Amino acid sequence: MSLRARINSPEEHGSRGEDGHLVSSYRAKLLEEIDLAEMSALAAAERRARLERVLGHIISREGPVLSTVERSQLIRRVVDEALGLGILEPLLEDASITEIMVNGPDAIFVERGGRVEQLPLRFVSADQLMQTIERIVSTVNRRVDESNPMVDARLPSGERVNVIIPPLSLTGPTLTIRRFPRSYTLQELIGFGSLDEHMVFLLAGLVQAKFNIIVSGATGTGKTTLLNALSGLIPAHERIITIEDSAELQLQQTHVVRLESRPANVEGKGQVTIRDLVRNSLRMRPDRIVVGEVRGGEALDMLQAMSTGHDGSLATVHANSAEDALTRLQTLSSMSDVEVPFVALHDQINSAVEVIVQLTRFADGARRITEIAMLDSHGSEPYRLATVARFDAQPMTHDGRVFGAFQYFPLPRRTADRLYMASQPIPQAFGVAQHLDQLTTREAR
Numbered sequence: 001m002s003l004r005a006r007i008n009s010p011e012e013h014g015s016r017g018e019d020g021h022l023v024s025s026y027r028a029k030l031l032e033e034i035d036l037a038e039m040s041a042l043a044a045a046e047r048r049a050r051l052e053r054v055l056g057h058i059i060s061r062e063g064p065v066l067s068t069v070e071r072s073q074l075i076r077r078v079v080d081e082a083l084g085l086g087i088l089e090p091l092l093e094d095a096s097i098t099e100i101m102v103n104g105p106d107a108i109f110v111e112r113g114g115r116v117e118q119l120p121l122r123f124v125s126a127d128q129l130m131q132t133i134e135r136i137v138s139t140v141n142r143r144v145d146e147s148n149p150m151v152d153a154r155l156p157s158g159e160r161v162n163v164i165i166p167p168l169s170l171t172g173p174t175l176t177i178r179r180f181p182r183s184y185t186l187q188e189l190i191g192f193g194s195l196d197e198h199m200v201f202l203l204a205g206l207v208q209a210k211f212n213i214i215v216s217g218a219t220g221t222g223k224t225t226l227l228n229a230l231s232g233l234i235p236a237h238e239r240i241i242t243i244e245d246s247a248e249l250q251l252q253q254t255h256v257v258r259l260e261s262r263p264a265n266v267e268g269k270g271q272v273t274i275r276d277l278v279r280n281s282l283r284m285r286p287d288r289i290v291v292g293e294v295r296g297g298e299a300l301d302m303l304q305a306m307s308t309g310h311d312g313s314l315a316t317v318h319a320n321s322a323e324d325a326l327t328r329l330q331t332l333s334s335m336s337d338v339e340v341p342f343v344a345l346h347d348q349i350n351s352a353v354e355v356i357v358q359l360t361r362f363a364d365g366a367r368r369i370t371e372i373a374m375l376d377s378h379g380s381e382p383y384r385l386a387t388v389a390r391f392d393a394q395p396m397t398h399d400g401r402v403f404g405a406f407q408y409f410p411l412p413r414r415t416a417d418r419l420y421m422a423s424q425p426i427p428q429a430f431g432v433a434q435h436l437d438q439l440t441t442r443e444a445r
């Protein structure tokens with residue numbers, strides 16, 4: 001097999017076998033000939049060019065006879081490894097990849113267009129993978145080792161990186177890289193079939209009339225993406241404070257304060273939680289508080305804020321259905337260090353949450369709003385959810401696609417009144433329920 005074939009061959013690509021040794025031996029030679037200190041002073045592109053030039057000389061001097069293509073492929077792989085993230089580099093450059101998952105040296109998966117696939121790539125060894133991981137986390141001044149075996153960080157370029165290594169990971173060093181999600185407008189999301197014009201019309205009214213909205217969905221269903229698009233509907237004169245674990249929201253308004261929580265440092269100090277930020281934000285005269293993801297005791301602070309004058313807040317929560325979102329908020333609120341009786345939490349949610357937008361990721365990778373529900377109960381009544389929009393899916397087609405249609409239902413009187421008072425039109429598709437029995441409601445505990 002020619003070197004080129006071997007470099008390109010799926011089984012061998014990833015620095016295994018003979019050419020893997022070739023790559024590592026040239027990498028070692030290259031590192032012998034260059035002055036690393038001098039290199040670090042150069043810009044990234046220049047550094048690469050310099051390494052390529054030096055390596056070109058080394059290969060001409062002592063290397064095998066190679067075709068131009070083989071030669072440039074070898075140079076590219078050696079320089080990738082010497083410089084950056086080795087076999088991960090081309091994956092990071094590939095804009096169609098949204099997530100890179102490395103489960104030990106032999107299993108590399110990526111997500112493309114919502115689907116996960118395994119790539120025929122490998123690291124030479126767990127050690128080489130660890131070196132790559134160390135290189136990544138050191139760019140954000142973090143360390144990963146046995147005493148600090150989990151790292152969650154955001155790279156300067158926006159990617160979110162999570163590392164967990166043995167002994168916690170039995171699979172070997174495990175790396176998850178989430179590309180900085182690009183933001184989509186509501187128009188683009190309509191184009192994907194994630195929602196339709198009628199729903200956008202309704203959601204725009206709800207955001208502008210300052211309803212408190214919870215975007216709910218499982219991991220990767222598009223919560224942050226939708227939150228970002230919905231935030232775009234907030235009027236430009238309002239003061240918006242965004243609170244996130246890793247800043248992903250990209251609001252276009254000018255009056256935005258972005259807050260990001262901070263994990264504890266290596267000595268276990270300096271942690272600032274979402275909860276601290278939510279509390280602090282209340283003293284910052286916000287018109288709107290946008291919480292990237294509620295996943296702990298901050299739920300209570302957020303609900304209290306929502307029901308005490310900070311209307312129009314937006315947040316996401318990890319849940320599989322609208323009723324599940326309510327239960328989840330209740331559970332999270334009870335995790336707060338302030339002990340609030342269960343009944344009081346229930347009342348709190350009834351008075352704080354007004355809209356739940358449920359997202360679902362379908363088997364074909366499509367992400368859709370599967371329900372918009374209004375929370376139409378008061379005080380200590382059981383939660384009563386009124387469905388105002390729903391996606392009814394049809395059985396999956398042979399080629400694995402999921403089709404279906406959005407359905408609309410009348411708005412509760414209370415919702416219609418609030419829209420009216422805020423001078424927001426009632427979208428035609430929905431109409432207003434004149435009697436309770438015209439609502440499509442269900443109770444939840």
Ligand SMILES: Nc1ncnc2c1ncn2[C@@H]1O[C@H](COP(=O)(O)OP(=O)(O)OP(=O)(O)O)[C@@H](O)[C@H]1O
Pocket residue numbers: 098181182189192194217218219220221222223224225226293366367368
């Ligand atoms: N409506 C959509 N149609 C197609 N792709 C989408 C849609 N919404 C989000 N995506 C893509 O899906 C991926 C996950 O989106 P996003 O980060 O918004 O999900 P999430 O629910 O916030 O995830 P997590 O639970 O991890 O926070 C991103 O790559 C994003 O670009």
Ligand SMILES: [Mg+2]
Pocket residue numbers: 223224225293
């Ligand atoms: Mg998210």
